[in-house]
Amino acid sequence: MKKLLIGTIVAGVVAIGAACSNNDSPHSSMQGHDTNMNMQEENTAKNSSGQLPLATDTKVLTGKEIHLTAKEALLQINNKVKLPVYTYNGSVPGPQIRVKQGDTVKIHLKNELPEPITIHWHGYPVPNSQDGVPGVTMNAIKPGETFTYEFTATVPGTYWYHSHQESAKQVDKGLYGTLIVEPKNEEKVDRDYTLVLDEWMSNPDEGNMDMSGMDHSSMEHGNGSDHQHMNMSGMSHDMSMYDIFTINGKSGSAVKPLKVKKGEKVRIRLVNAGYMSHQLHLHGHEFKIVATDGQPLNDPQPIKDELLNIAPGERYDIEFTANNPGEWLLECHGDMKGADGMKVKIQYEGEKGSADKANATEDLPVVDMTSYGKQKLGEFTLDQKYDVEYTMNLGTAMGKNGMIYTINGKTYPETAPINVKKGDLIKVKLVNDSPTDLHPMHLHGHFFQVLSKNGKPITGSPLIKDTLNLKPGEEYVVAFKADNPGNWMFHCHDLHHASAGMVTEVKYKDYKSDYTPNPNDTTNKPE
Template identity: 75%
Template sequence: MLRQLFILAVLATFTAACTNHSPHHSTEHKEKTKRSDVLSGQEIHLVAKEAQLQINDNITVPVYTYNGSVPGAQIRVKQGERVKIVFKNELPEPTAIHWHGYPVPINQDGVPGVTMDAVKPGETFTYEFTATIPGTYWYHSHQKSAEQVDKGLYGTLIVEPKKEEKVDRDYTLVLDEWMSQPETSSTNGHAQHTNMHHGGNGMMHDMSMYDIFTINGKSGTAIEPLKVKKEEKVRLRLINAGYMSHKLHLHGHEFQIVATDGQPINSPQPIKDELLNIAPGERYDIEFIANNPGEWLLECHGNMKGTDGMKVKIQYEGQTSHTDKASAKETLPVVDITTYGKQKPARFTLDQTYDVEYTMNLGTAMGKNGVVFTINGKTYPDTATVNVKKGDLVKVKFVNHSPMDVHPMHLHGHFFQVLSKNGKPITGSPLIKDTLNINPGEEYVVAFQADNSGNWMFHCHDLHHASAGMVTEVKYTDYKSDYTPDPNDTTNKGE
């Protein structure tokens, strides 16, 4: 019965990405978004509520927010601290929070109908977990997430290590995409940001409708410049909360990739004029020394209409302005993170013995109602689960057979180590991730230990692909949930 409820919960919300949602509520009473706060302390308060987001001089959209901003308030805590988040829902519909990439206990994972009941309008829920692993993470709605994340319901979670190398500036930059001409009619001439970017189940998604790219909820000249001083060490935490991959170019400076998905890179070497590709759900931390005074750009490269808006100025304080003339159309190499950094002994290897081995052939097929996305030829809930017991060592092979589609595969509750790419062992730093971007024709082998009991989702973080079938579970056979979903509660819609 529990598995049936799990299946219904997952499908209900993934399918929400494929259907028209209800009309927006009146926006006249909604407040304007404010700048994102930084929250810390023994008890943190988050409120989900509606607001208006001014993306640039011409575009304002109705949004869902945490504490009135997009991105939502940044939660910033120290490693080892007990995190207590008192969450109140002031939205007109149920919602919940998932801590993306963070290995919380299963009952804090925030999947309605699977780990908890959805938080209804006017209600509160308290999340608690210990911040054991430092790094850059994010949080977002896990209730009808194809709609609610698309409306701006996400924020950032930074866990500072006990002994952190000193940096002079620490900026968090969240990437996203919006529509200025969605299929839904506009209100008072303002664009509306809807869940229709993906379609699915007979409606092929048209990503060209996403013509506004944003950094921290702003686009183009509306993005606040990053201030630096000469010789400062600057850290940029880059998080992709959208549904497209973005290739970013840091102009005028060498930089190092110091972490991916919050996990450190061993001996990162300086690189310059190479593009950093960030897939949906991924995070990259980069650092550079501000040793080239002037005004420079961190910008997105590509041919999409919104590309030109995803750029932020880096301004040296008290320095004569230098105008950056480089073009976002120039051809530059893309960093291969599997060859970056230096090797060192790691937890897993290709030739050790594993308790569980699972091959995940990622494919595209025609279903009864249109294109579906498959794992081993099946769509969820018919995909075979990854069955484990606590303590098992697990090896998973991904093979992307889709001719055109990229699949950023995300595992809840665990990190995995990337062992090989296209049949060859990786040659760079040990690579620990929770979201792995797999291009057409690519093959990866990853490994993890089943060290966090529960039943965890393992799915493509392009929610169009998930809604059309690309979902499975890591199921602990020796685990029994203490949460029983209410079969009569239709508000629990899971992912």
């Protein structure tokens, strides 16, 4: 099963392997443009030999009422590797849910898997009751049950959805998809593609072991990442067992090319649903980073031959003009074995040109998002008055049952929550004290503004995010407004870190939930 490193939940499951919406044909935001998606119907039952059906190509689901069914299937990653997976509607990634800003959307989720599940709307400010965290906002959806999520799509942008029940395991097995909210006054593009990044194991049985006590080390995948290993109670655990990197559930030549025509404006939505950071290089074209985590950047400047670093849970929208006919690559840089499979061809229709060559080890600079775009005054500043200030020291330690990941020396649920009232302005200092671990920190239900990095104020566009990656030794200050009452998780999106303790909550003092968890119900496993 996918990267199935099922040890104990607390120190156990490695990896977030996720990914999402596969727009096999371009989905255009222009009315009347051909959106010829593969609408093949999937066979949900096992065949006569008892084997699972093959996962189908991902669809795009539109409208105000969406039906999802969680079920098992087999995913053909390349011409050699086929893995058993969990799916939404028989595909990995699951369907792309594409709605209009202002729509009230109902998503009916039926569970045909052998274990409880949920959906969390990653990055989206849904009402707290719809956040999909078992034991915090709802009970997990048991096998055979159906649950309906309902929310109004108020904020446009690129988001994704995934299970939050034993998420280090279930997201790893394929329970994810993308959510696109189209703005009312959308700037038109000719092609709109979504690419989701993930990592898989071609021989998962090698990873089916007790992972207690492991140090996952630095999961940054890029130039100079020469320490991709883990330490299990003194044993070295080679991260190269994650030997297949994918785009939309496919690797290498199985990844479908992105078709463009000369002169077209092309948007690519990049979603990292895995647990490693990936550095991507767009060959042959200038591009702009127009949004991060769904939020637009102010006056982004064209850049070329710079790497875009995408951490777990993050999203980046890039745009370029197809003005250089030929066959080009968007490829992952780095020295891990799987990097070779994480690339996609960009092919011009009706134009001749030279074929591009891969060069995953080319030494290129990484885009500095703290100085990218044009500076302007954001909603928050470093020196204004805040109602609540909180320091979050992120650490790694050895617990009695193995490695733990801590916030201010504690593991969830013993971590101190951020207690707020509606309308409060909150400033949070995040410090990564772990010696080797990356911590992509994700806040549910809110967006925050990044104010400074390592003591230096942000000098580019206001940076509004819901997921922020901290490398060892880094310090960021972020701010947000308490404008969405509820009890909200704030956790590391390297999901095995969350399952081993790196979680706290933003708790509204004046919020009364309609949901009361049953302390005797052991079904709910929020990480």
